Structures are given as structure tokens and as C-alpha cells.
Amino acid sequence: MTDLATTQIRKGVPKMSDAVARIPANAASHTMTDAFQIFDTLSTLAQTGEAITVYPMGQDFVMARIDAVDPDRRSFRLELAYDVLLAEGKTVFAASLGGNAKIQFELDANWSIVPDRVQVVELPLPEVCQVLNRRAEARLESPLGGSYGARFSLLGKPFELPLYDFSLSGVGLRATVDQSYEFYVGKKIEGVELELGPSLTITADLEVRLLRPFHTFLLGKQVQVGCRISNISMQMKQRLERAVSKVQMKR
Secondary structure, eight states: OOOBOOOSOOOOSOOGGGOOOOOOTTSOOEEEOOHHHHHHHHHHHHHHTOOEEEEETTSOOEEEEEEEEETTTTEEEEEESSOOOOOOEEEEEEEEOTTSEEEEEEEEEOOEEETTEEEEEEEEOOSOEEEEEOOSSOOEEOOTTSOEEEEEEETTEEEEEEEEEEOSSEEEEEEEHHHHTTOOTTOEEEEEEEEESTTOEEEEEEEEEEEEEEEETTTEEEEEEEEEEEEOOHHHHHHHHHHHHHHHHTO
16 A cells, blocks of 8 residues: 545645644543554544644744655655754644644654655654544533434444434544444544434534543443534524533533
8 A cells, every 4th residue: 555645625834823732731631542543533634734733852843744644654754844954852743633622642753854855754653642622512411311312324334323422513422342443533424313312303414523432331342433513404403402402401
């Protein structure tokens, strides 16, 4: 397999004003350790041209973007926004994931320059990433014993997943580990039927923004699939607002 070249329209060369601050040490973040998930997340950043803020030890931050990701070499190519000599060693990389999340990872960088491309360096894929989910709307946990779930199809394969939580801007689905392999950050899910109680169903398009493994006593290892509502009609939005208000009033 060769490097994954980006084929869609990407953002322009990042500017200093695009810088993303590092995740604070006391932030309520979680770790991403699944190699496939890390590969998919960095591939999405390459496809969109999202700005990467690079924090070399002992130097001011510099701006870059991911040029391509190579699963065979377990590496990615980073295109620096300008020609600069960076110190080797401990380096922190931070980027936004959509509007409501941030990713950060650390590498012992040796800045291997790609031949004939002086502003492009090759680095190993990180083994661990830190993810901070900044929710625009407070999410409500689905009431116990209620009818809260999501039904949809992916490539003709039906899914029916319980609703972990929901808000005016998104939902959290609960999937098994096997089911979670069908999802990745940035994946679009169209025509999802969301059951929000015994007598309310709405239809919306979702975009996966977060995958978070967790463990329950009864079900064992599960994966929370955090989704942003990417498309919803005005009528369905009003129904969602009523469902949120109803749950809030009961608490």
C-alpha cells in the first residue's frame, strides 16, 4: 500500500493565528490507543489540511499540516508551513478535530526530511493520543429503562444501538467492540432514526466525532461513539428540543 494522498479540497497553508493550545494537564481528556483509530484520525487531518501546531522542546511553536499517512511504514509526513530548523527530541503536536474536540500527541522527533521536499518531514505514527472533547451543548444521559436508541444501515448492514446520551447538537451511541470497527472519526451516517422515549422518533444525519472505549460491569468492554448532528430538518429539530426539555424537567 502506498501513501494516502489527499484528494479533496484542503485548507490552505496554516497561519500562526490557526495555532491550537496544548491540552492542560488537569483537563478531563482521555487517551486513544487503538492503532487503527489513530491512523484514521490522522488520515482525516491529512484530508482536511487541518492546522497542526508543533511544540518542540525549548522552541517557539511552529505551524504545519499532515501531508499523508503511510500505514505500511507506520509513519506520517508533516509539511511545515515554512522552512525552519527544529530541535530534535521531545515534541508535542496539537490539532482541532472539528469544532468540539482537540487531539494531542507527543513524539521523540528526529525530523527525517523527505528527499526533494525540504519542508516535509517523516515521523512515526504515535502510539497514544490524548483527546479532549469540548461539547457545545450539555449532554443528558439517557434515562434508565426508557426507549432510547438509534437505527440505521451501513452498506446494507442494519444497526440498532442504544443511546448513551444526547443533546441539541449530538448523540452518544453505545456499541460493542465488533460494532465499533464500522466507525471512524469523520464517518457520515445518513438517515439515522433516533428513538427518544416511548413515543418520539426523529430522523437526522450524524457525523462521528469521537470513539471512546469504556468498561461496564454487566456488558464488559464497550465503545462510546460520539456523533455530531450534521443535518436535521426544522421539524425534527423542534422535536429534539422537546425531548431535551422533557428530560431536563425530570431532573
